[in-house]
Amino acid sequence: MKRENKAMATKTKMKKIGVLTSGGDAPGMNACIRAIVRSASSKRVEIVGIRRGYWGLINKDMIPLGEMRVSGILQRGGTFLDSERCEDIKTSEGIEKSIDVLKSSGIDDLIVIGGDGAFRAATKLAETGGVKVIGIPATIDNDVYGTDFSIGFDTAVNTALQAIDRIRDSAESLQMLFFVEVMGRSRGFIALAVGIAGGANEILIPETETNIGALSQRLEKRLSKGLKSALVVVAEGETPDGARSIAEKVGKKVNIEYRCVSLGHVQRGGAPTAKDRILASELGVAAVYELLEGQHGVMVGESGSTPTCTPLKDTWGKRKELDPHLLEMLHTLAV
Numbered sequence: 542m543k544r545e546n547k548a549m550a551t552k553t554k555m556k557k558i559g560v561l562t563s564g565g566d567a568p569g570m571n572a573c574i575r576a577i578v579r580s581a582s583s584k585r586v587e588i589v590g591i592r593r594g595y596w597g598l599i600n601k602d603m604i605p606l607g608e609m610r611v612s613g614i615l616q617r618g619g620t621f622l623d624s625e626r627c628e629d630i631k632t633s634e635g636i637e638k639s640i641d642v643l644k645s646s647g648i649d650d651l652i653v654i655g656g657d658g659a660f661r662a663a664t665k666l667a668e669t670g671g672v673k674v675i676g677i678p679a680t681i682d683n684d685v686y687g688t689d690f691s692i693g694f695d696t697a698v699n700t701a702l703q704a705i706d707r708i709r710d711s712a713e714s715l716q717m718l719f720f721v722e723v724m725g726r727s728r729g730f731i732a733l734a735v736g737i738a739g740g741a742n743e744i745l746i747p748e749t750e751t752n753i754g755a756l757s758q759r760l761e762k763r764l765s766k767g768l769k770s771a772l773v774v775v776a777e778g779e780t781p782d783g784a785r786s787i788a789e790k791v792g793k794k795v796n797i798e799y800r801c802v803s804l805g806h807v808q809r810g811g812a813p814t815a816k817d818r819i820l821a822s823e824l825g826v827a828a829v830y831e832l833l834e835g836q837h838g839v840m841v842g843e844s845g846s847t848p849t850c851t852p853l854k855d856t857w858g859k860r861k862e863l864d865p866h867l868l869e870m871l872h873t874l875a876v
Contacts, residue, residue, distance in 0.1 A: 558832060559648040560606070561591035561598060562620040563627075563659035567679045567693025568813035569821035570620035573654055575611040576825025582608050584833060589648060593623045594655075595630035595662055598639045603646065615818060618696075618811045624655075630662045633669075640670030649673065650832045656680035656691070657857035660840060664853045667838050675828045676840035676853055679821070681808060683730040686859040687851030688842025692824065695816040697724065697808040698734045704804055705739040705772070712770035718760065718791075718799040722784035724808050725776035731808070732776035733867055741774040742875055745787065748863055751779060753787070757794035764797060771797070823848070 560577055562570050574590070581588045588606040591597045604610075614621055629635035643651065643666075650673040653663045659676070666672040678685040681697035701723045712719045721741075725731045729746025736744035742763060745751050760771055773791075775784035788801040813821070820843065827841040827848050839850040 555585060555587045556650075556833075557587045557589060557646075557648050558650045558652060558829070559589045559591050559598075559603070559643065559646070560622070560652040560654065561594050562622050562624045562679070563594035563653060563655035563662070564624060565656070565680065566619045566624050566809055567681050567691070568618045568696035568809070568811060569692040569817035570622075570624075570654055570679050571611075571614040571617045572813060572818045573677055573679065573692060573821035573825040574606070574620070574622060575615055576822040577652060577829055578606045578611045579608055580826040580829045584829070586829065586833070589646065590622050593625040594659075595627040595635070595639065596625045597623075598642055599627070599629055599635055601642050601646065616812050618809075618813060620654075626658070627662075630665075636662075636665050636669050639666060640672060643670075643672060650675070650837065652677060652828050652832070654679045654692075656682065656685055660685070660853050660856045664857075667853065673832065673837035674853070675832055675837055676856060677824045677828050678840060678842055678856070681731065682725060682728055684728040684861055685840070685842075685856050686861040687840055687844075687849065687856050689844050690816075690820060692817055692821045693809075693813070694730065695820075696811065696814045697731055698738070699814055700808050700811055701731065701735045701804055702738050704802075704807070705735060705741075705774070708802060709739070709770075709772055712772060716769045716797070718771045718773070718795065718797045720773045720775055720784045720788040720791075720799065720801045722775045722777055722801070722803040724804070725778050727778045728861075729776040729779075729863060732774050732779075733863060733871070736774035737867060737871060737874065739772070739774065740874075742768075742771045743773040744871055745773065745775045745779045745784075746863075747776055747778045749868075751787065753790045754794070757791050760791065760795050760797075764795070777803075
């Protein structure tokens with residue numbers, strides 16, 4: 542009889558999944574958490590929210606997440622679980638402590654929402670402790686290998702585009718040259734998308750070499766055609782000193798008054814666009830279903846509107862390339 546009761550208790554034990562957001566915040570993270578919780582609830586799976594990313598995992602800062610807890614967060618930017626860059630998770634001690642916390646908390650699987658840094662740590666957890674983990678790409682930089690778009694990218698691009706449209710009005714009215722710095726620590730995805738959508742005259746990204754002399758000559762040539770102003774979009778990772786150093790060098794060669802604007806963290810905040818809300822919802826549901834079907838050690842993404850699974854190690858070990866057609870289009874459309 543006791544054996545039967547024990548067997549029944551084991552059979553009815555509810556599966557428990559932990560979820561955390563790590564690294565820089567991205568619009569749509571809340572929508573993703575909401576999708577994870579609601580899809581899990583429909584499958585009678587318990588979700589535990591881990592606050593402040595890997596710091597919260599190491600320090601066992603957790604909260605239960607039910608359907609009502611995630612009500613009304615779909616449209617909110619940032620992440621209500623909070624996020625923090627954690628140096629301890631980069632150490633073997635931090636990894637071991639995280640594994641112990643997951644085991645002692647009865648967490649069967651882990652969903653990590655973030656970028657390449659978050660997935661590096663997730664890979665370590667899987668390799669060291671056999672943690673069943675799935676990643677969801679959420680970074681405005683859109684530089685994660687294995688998905689066409691990451692959560693937050695579309696919102697960041699549209700936020701920057703709104704600012705550039707306003708700057709262009711001033712540039713034309715005052716007949717000035719404007720350098721606009723957008724985020725992109727080491728990659729130019731945001732700058733390329735914003736530059737093309739905003740009709741920039743030049744786009745400077747880390748993937749291509751910037752020749753100040755040639756850049757100045759091209760700008761002078763365009764201004765000589767009768768253009769009253771010009772707009773240059775610069776990825777923040779293009780130069781260690783930022784767009785201002787480029788602007789100062791060009792300003793000495795081009796006979797036009799210039800200004801430099803850095804959009805900074807304004808690109809991270811605000812309500813996510815419809816595209817980001819839908820992507821976040823799709824990937825959140827996909828992550829839960831993949832775990833329930835026994836899949837782990839991968840990132841769920843999207844390629845050509847088709848759900849994909851990419852090994853976690855590939856997401857940060859392989860380089861995602863810029864769309865060559867967009868680069869070609871840039872030179873065709875620039876005037």
